[in-house]
Amino acid sequence: MKTEILPALKKPRYREVLTIPMIVLAAYIVLALAAPVIAPQNPYDPLQIYGWEASSSPGTPGTGGYLYLLGTDGLGRDILSTIIYGLRISLVVSVTSAAIAALIGLTAGVSAAWFGSWVDIAIMRLVDLQLSLPTILVALVAIVTLGPGIDRIILALIIAQWATYARLARSVALSETNKSYMDAARLMRLPTPRIIFRHLLPNSIAPAVTLIPIEIGHAVALEATLSFLGLGVPIDKPSLGSAVAAGFQYLLTGQYWTSLFPGLALFGLIASINLVGEEVRRRLDPRSRPL
Template sequence: MSEQAATPAPTAAARPAEKAESLLLRHVAAFFESPLAVVGLAGLVLLVAAALAAPLIAPQDPYDLAQLDIMDGTLPPGAESLAGYTYWLGTDEQGRDMLSAILYGLRISLGVGAVSVVIACAVGASIGVLAAYAGGRIDSLVMRVVDLQLSFPAILVALVLLAVFGRGVDKVIIALVIVQWAYYARTVRGSALVERRRDYIEAARCLALPKSRIVFRHLLPNCLPPLIVVATVQVAHAIALESTLSFLGVGVPVTEPSLGMLIANGYDYLLSGKYWISTFPGIALVAAIVAINLVGDRLRDVLNPRLSR
């Protein structure tokens, strides 16, 4: 028997797996073709790693009042404390090391943004795909609610919700979920309306599969590419919105300062020349948002073949 004849042919189950793997590799290769996307991804990984490792690498615990010395308040970058410690990014009015405060603030800002997006994405995607599959009055009712939600500015809705809920990290997450779910519902609904006319959905219906299996095992997975892009961009939007709320004093509590609250703490000192209290947290916030947007913009080009250059 020849060697060619002895080689077994790939099974039908192996072909889709190989096709999916090759498609994933092509997407990864296309993503890394953009230098800006690589820079954004590297910056995002660095910021996330710094935020996760804040308790290990931060010179000071900004939440521990016993470590703060009011005599070290508003020291400029590079100044030394009475104990001989060097504050590389200076201190705020409470003697808090700005480098440590930024690292811990990144944890809250990135954490709130990521958690709120995951929950809002799950809720919005489920509602959107169910509305598209059901059609008729259910679809019309859901879309009218979505249109009503999107007709109001996000910051206004979040301010009203936090005025009712009160301050707190969990309250901010709930407010961001209520503000953002409609974006995912509209995105998934538009993709699901196209996908439900495909042959594989008709085949699933002919096999009398349960509707829940058709929606969540066949229809929803094929709507993921645009959902991934929207979710990535919405993380940056959620971080910016949380920082705005904290800057206005209705977001996270004072005991858990995020980047927005750190910027607000130094706002009154800008005209007195003590720029570092607001400037360095602002730079960290801008860096995180820009990095996420660079990654999201490249994902949009890679996952949408109509936009490929």
């Protein structure tokens, strides 16, 4: 009797806890989409930035007739506005890079499983080589080679992430190639591109879907790390990572708010994405469901 009651008692609590990161993530997305309407200041517009108000503490009245609730940074930008606009860049960079990396990795992994022979060997040796290195190291080498910029950091994150999807897709596709519907496709002598993109690839996507939310959170952390090191989004662009980097030099002077508040926003974004991604994986992966 206990084994039947305990799961029933624990399950609602688990769902209630999961609603918190879902609400937080939804709030982040709304703030990012509505940044021009919600943000008190446009950090991109030099006409709205006043240099004499640089490094103002939280709660300082501003020239524009509103309070700097979270203070201003060393350039005179409102920290709250920088966070709201920074969410847009962080989410666009992470979602775009994760989606394209998933597409490239899935195609490479499925192609390796289907063609086998030297194609499989070449792709998987490249995957093994990349996965043997820390992801941040791969991203650093890529961004140093490509140079700074939003488009280039997206490309660097794609290079750093595609191999994870490729390995997963290959393992799933290998099991799919031995199923009856694949034998039927071969007997019908369908063109190879049609077999791969109409039959094999769609049936190999499901495990990758559970990986994408986790990789989005990973991409947010990578972008923030690269921007903090001065190799990602330029410091005059308000991404969360560059906002933390811009305020870091002022910490020793007691201006904690310049890095603290963007850092807390970054932590909340990564944590909410990871928790929601874990819930997506738990729901879609039958092996993680409780018996």
